[in-house]
Amino acid sequence: MVPRPSLSPAALLDTPLAKGREAGSMQRQLYDRLKRAILDGSLAPGSRLPGSRALAESLAISRNTVTATYEHLAAEGYVQPDRQGTRVIELSSPALPPRRAGKAGAVPGTALRLSKIKPAVSRADADMALRPGVPALSHFPAAAWRRALDRAIRAAGPAALGYGDPLGEPPLRAAIARHLSIARGVRCEPHQVVICEGAQEAISLCVRLLSNPGETGWVEDPGYRGVKAAMHAGDMRIVPLRVDSEGLCVSERDWVRHPPRLIYTTPSHQYPGGAVLGISRRLALIAQARAHGAWIIEDDYDSEFRHTGEPIGAMQGLVEEAPVLYVGTFSKTMFPSLRLGFLVVPTRLMPAVQASMEEMLRGGHRHEQLAMADFIESGQFSRHLGRMRRLYRDRQQALRLALQRHLQVPHEIEGGYCGLHLTVRLPARFEDRRIAAEALRHRIAPSPLSAFAMQPQPSDNGLVLGYGNTPAELFEPLVKRLSMLARAADVAGQKAS
Structure with a gap:
């Protein structure tokens, strides 16, 4: 200017x-x-x-x-x-802004912990093909949702325009508790359910309530980037633990060397690898968490979409009074912009944190919450989930077939039996970040697997491919394009070396 x-x-x-x-x-x-x-x-x-x-x-x-x-x-x-x-009037002269340093650094006056929270990959538009985490938005029953909203607005009247219960609308908390008990095996009563703006706020709330600066948080590696941002914002010391084909790997030495305050895990469908945490590891993790006074954050982000066999039950319901805070979201089962998630707080923890939560949170989105309660209780939610399970199962199979036929580079497919994404591991010479960056130019938005790891290893090279919002008939041309980009990345890498 x-x-x-x-x-x-x-x-x-x-x-x-x-x-x-x-x-x-x-x-x-x-x-x-x-x-x-x-x-x-x-x-x-x-x-x-x-x-x-x-x-x-x-x-x-x-x-x-x-x-x-x-x-x-x-x-x-x-x-x-x-x-x-x-x-x-004589005014105080504001200090001149400091000269910009040659290298990027923390802006004076901002918290130092913010320098640890950095985007790992470029942001992609929601409508880009193969973007992970986006549901089939064109298949959402918008008319049924609109009717639920209309009923909520008419029934609630002007009172719902004011602040509501800070922990969420009672009808929605009750509907979620009933649904989780039947569908996920979660042990909870409505008063334990706290409504949040998506799973990310629920995780951040766990960090604020249960940790102090400098305490240790365990995360899966590779794993969900949002939990790392939440723990960094809480000034926690993050310890990444590797995952294998059976999920989070925890050794006796980990408990001794860096005992945690919080443990984050995605046991029913590890993100992004897709593994299921086995029952022996689940029970051991619960027992050790109890012994060490740690809390487990169970993120059950998309396990409603199990494609084969019976649903994998929640870890929270395995034993009575488990030290587990259960996190769920409607971003995948409904649509992301709804911004509704929930946290199930253990019964024995609730008296200690309820007053704090009521001060920290503010009631909002009341009509959406009431409409969501109606959507669940009327059976519309279950019918929608059933339709989406069939759609995502078909898309997963179609993507897997397209990869087998047209991805003309060495690869290994992981996951695909739950959720909205597949993970494709590639040899290290096919640099995943280079492939992902080039794919964005073609409006294809896979995520590089290495971007999910805090301590990347050569095996953490690959692509996370979302099939939720991409029609099956596009998979073959998209995979052919990715195959071409992968070969080009290999050639470029050889020239650079």
């Missing part, structure tokens, strides 16, 4: 104001002119402004315009009226 030249005190009286709608009102122009002159020192502290009559005549404007402008400046503290007229 080009700075406008300062006007001398004499020019303030002589230079006419602009006319026309685009220039703005005379009062606004005069106010901006005088304020700028005071701030840049053209009108020195203690100097007196012209009388309202004299200035109005000089600029050929209404005296009322000048009077109103002076009153506005006085209200904001730029000038002080007295018996002799209106004088400029």
Whole structure:
């Protein structure tokens, strides 16, 4: 923005104001002119402004315009009226901004922990093909949802326009508790359910409630980036633990060397690898967490979409009073912009944190919450889940077949028996970040597997492919394009080395 030249005190009286709608009102122009002159020192502290009559005549404007402008400046503290007229107040000079350093660093005044929260990959549009985590938005029953919203608005009346229960609307909390008990094997009562703005806020809430700065949090590696951001924001020390074909790997030495306060895991469908945490590891993790006074955050982000066999039950319901905070979201089962998630707080923890949560949270999205309760209780939610399971199962199979036929580079397919994505591991020479960056140019948005790892290993090279919002008939041409990009990345890597 080009700075406008300062006007001398004499020019303030002589230079006419602009006319026309685009220039703005005379009062606004005069106010901006005088304020700028005071701030840049053209009108020195203690100097007196012209009388309202004299200035109005000089600029050929209404005296009322000048009077109103002076009153506005006085209200904001730029000038002080007295018996002799209106004088400029002496203002504190703001410090000049520091010179920009040659290298990027923390901005002075920001928390140092923010420097640890950095995007690992470029953001992709929601409608880009093969983007992980996006459901089939065109298949969402918008008409049924609109009717649920209309019923909620009519039934709730004007009262629902105010603040609601900070922990969420009681009908939705009750509906979620019933659904989780039947569909996921979660042990909970409605008072334990806390409504949040998606799973990310639920995870951040766990960090704020249960950890202190400097305490240790365990995360899966490779794993969900959002939990790392939440723990960094809480000034936690993050310890990444490897995952294998059976999920999170925890050794006795881990408990001794860096005992955790929080343990984050996706046991029913590890993200992004797709493994299921076996029963022996689940029970061992619960037992050790109890022994060490740790809390487990179970993120059950998309396990409603199990494609083969019976659903994998939640870890939270395995034993009574498990030290597990269960996190769920409607972003995958409904649509992301709904921004509704939930947290199930253990019974014995609830008395200690309820008052704090009621102070930290504010009721909101009341009509959406009431509509979601209606959607669940009316059976629309279950019917929608059934349709989506069939659709995603078919798309997963179609993508797997396309990869087998057309991905003409060495690869290994993982996952695919649950959720909305497949993970394709590639040899290290096919650099996944290079492939993903080139794919974005073609509006294809796979995520590089290495971007999910805090301590990447050569095996953490590959692509995470979302099939939720991509029609099956596009998979073959898309995979052919990815195959071409992978071969090109291999050639470019060889030349660079």
